[in-house]
Amino acid sequence: MKPISLTRYLIEEQHAGRINADLRLLIEVVARACKSISIAIGKGALGGVLGDAGTGNIQGEAQKKLDVLSNDILLEANAWGGHLAGLASEEMDHSQPIPDAARRGNYLLLFDPLDGSSNIDVNISVGTIFSVLRCPDGVTTPGDEHFLQPGTTQVCAGYTTYGPSTMLVLTVGHGTHVFTLDREVGTFMMTRRDVQVPADTKEFAVNMSNQRFWEPPMQRYVADLLKGKEGPRGKDFNMRWVASMVADVHRIITRGGIFSYPLDEKCREKGGKLRLMYEANPMAFIIEQAGGAASTGRQRMLEVQPTGLHQRVPVFLGSRNEVAEAVRYHEQFDREG
Ligand code: P6P
Numbered sequence: 001m002k003p004i005s006l007t008r009y010l011i012e013e014q015h016a017g018r019i020n021a022d023l024r025l026l027i028e029v030v031a032r033a034c035k036s037i038s039i040a041i042g043k044g045a046l047g048g049v050l051g052d053a054g055t056g057n058i059q060g061e062a063q064k065k066l067d068v069l070s071n072d073i074l075l076e077a078n079a080w081g082g083h084l085a086g087l088a089s090e091e092m093d094h095s096q097p098i099p100d101a102a103r104r105g106n107y108l109l110l111f112d113p114l115d116g117s118s119n120i121d122v123n124i125s126v127g128t129i130f131s132v133l134r135c136p137d138g139v140t141t142p143g144d145e146h147f148l149q150p151g152t153t154q155v156c157a158g159y160t161t162y163g164p165s166t167m168l169v170l171t172v173g174h175g176t177h178v179f180t181l182d183r184e185v186g187t188f189m190m191t192r193r194d195v196q197v198p199a200d201t202k203e204f205a206v207n208m209s210n211q212r213f214w215e216p217p218m219q220r221y222v223a224d225l226l227k228g229k230e231g232p233r234g235k236d237f238n239m240r241w242v243a244s245m246v247a248d249v250h251r252i253i254t255r256g257g258i259f260s261y262p263l264d265e266k267c268r269e270k271g272g273k274l275r276l277m278y279e280a281n282p283m284a285f286i287i288e289q290a291g292g293a294a295s296t297g298r299q300r301m302l303e304v305q306p307t308g309l310h311q312r313v314p315v316f317l318g319s320r321n322e323v324a325e326a327v328r329y330h331e332q333f334d335r336e337g
Contacts, residue, residue, distance in 0.1 A: 070113035085135035116244025125163035127246025151302030157282035198256035213264035217333035
């Protein structure tokens, strides 16, 4: 059967009463922006977009030219998209309300415009991550505080991975679905409906170079993985680490696994490495809608009450039984030391 387009999927969701026209059109605007980002990335060295921008962001990270370009593409696409009350980005210190003249909607859009951008210059997959919240009733000019909603309040989450093919993975709360960009036509076509992440796995993703900085439960958890079938887990494990969250999560969406960026001594003061609002929460929503699980190691990710727009958290997400196992190590440590 011929795959259906993203537009048709969204119309069907609207006709089923699961989304409204504003959210449908917002998703279309974001998808169109991701197509533009894909084209810019695809030019590589020929597009004059590689390398550092010579600027930094609130995260204290040097910005790549494509970080800035991707952020600008998403800002321009949404400034007059007509469906937003405000937006927030990893690349911007504070959120930005949409001016009245731009016919605001009642949604809040958060995004990491180009996650994993340190991989750009070595031609490894990167991605865009986005999350959609409702603007609180009666708020006409939303500020940072209005974005601080737990992940369970998301109405939509998605990521686009810019790899050998450009793929958009999306949930509006009724399953997780995969769309592949048909470059000849310029349309995202559904290539997987209702993804189901296997409950168990033999593959883990973590940056092992941080091992000496991890908390004891994380050290014990990974040490037991590495013992393989002779150890308490009774099976051998494989490891992958792309250092691009979107690429690692997409592998898990595709074949299962567990992804972790735990607390370590280097990022403990900040609460973790990855950002809650526009990395961990959207990925958690996508993974849970695909039958997986997402946790801080001690709490369901989607139930974390945010305290800051750029707040960081420890992340464990993927195959639900493996995430539960990692959480068990942390709970046991908290009980018994
Ligand atoms: P490390 C990319 O910078 C990122 O935010 C995620 O995409 C990725 O999973 C992680 O950081 C990689 O971190 O410490 O391995 O470079």
